């Protein structure tokens with residue numbers, strides 16, 4: 001299963017980006033996780049640009065289309081989502097391959113519940129399938145863990161691995177349901 005990780009933080013020392021990189025380290029063999037590194041290069045969303053997509057947006061679309069599921073990790077800014085993650089999602093609103101895409105939402109700060117709720121609302125509106133079993137909160141702020149530390153931490157490591165396995169199961173289940181629905185219906 002191909003999973004595309006997207007961080008909503010551009011900060012070099014971002015906990016959310018480190019969590020996604022740690023997830024690559026702990027991913028089970030069934031999961032090939034890559035991170036879309038181009039969120040900071042995306043232009044601000046403008047519907048006028050949709051007729052002739054900028055190359056950075058084409059790269060985002062290609063990465064999303066090639067993935068079976070998405071893994072999002074994004075901080076809360078002023079009780080909302082970051083402009084970075086919202087801008088990235090806005091470029092996916094009219095993008096057909098995003099519809100019904102299984103998505104897991106990682107929250108690196110349980111106190112950031114406003115952004116978590118807003119992100120879920122946006123994803124639901126965009127017809128993503130939020131995989132609840134794979135969407136987890138992990139208290140990483142103040143834990144001072146590097147990406148390597150996260151991938152070895154006795155709380156973080158199993159939680160992230162379970163999340164990826166739950167995402168994998170959801171994707172496989174979705175494929176089975178599609179397969180069983182098509183021949184007779």
Ligand SMILES: Cc1cc2nc3c(=O)[nH]c(=O)nc-3n(C[C@H](O)[C@H](O)[C@H](O)COP(=O)(O)O)c2cc1C
Pocket residue numbers: 009010011013014015016017074075076077078079080109111112141
């Ligand atoms: C401009 C700004 C606004 C923030 N607003 C909130 C907030 O409303 N709630 C919160 O829990 N944390 C808030 N924070 C703290 C961030 O969630 C925290 O710095 C987090 O580490 C950022 O994620 P990152 O490490 O992935 O960059 C804010 C941080 C910044 C820079």
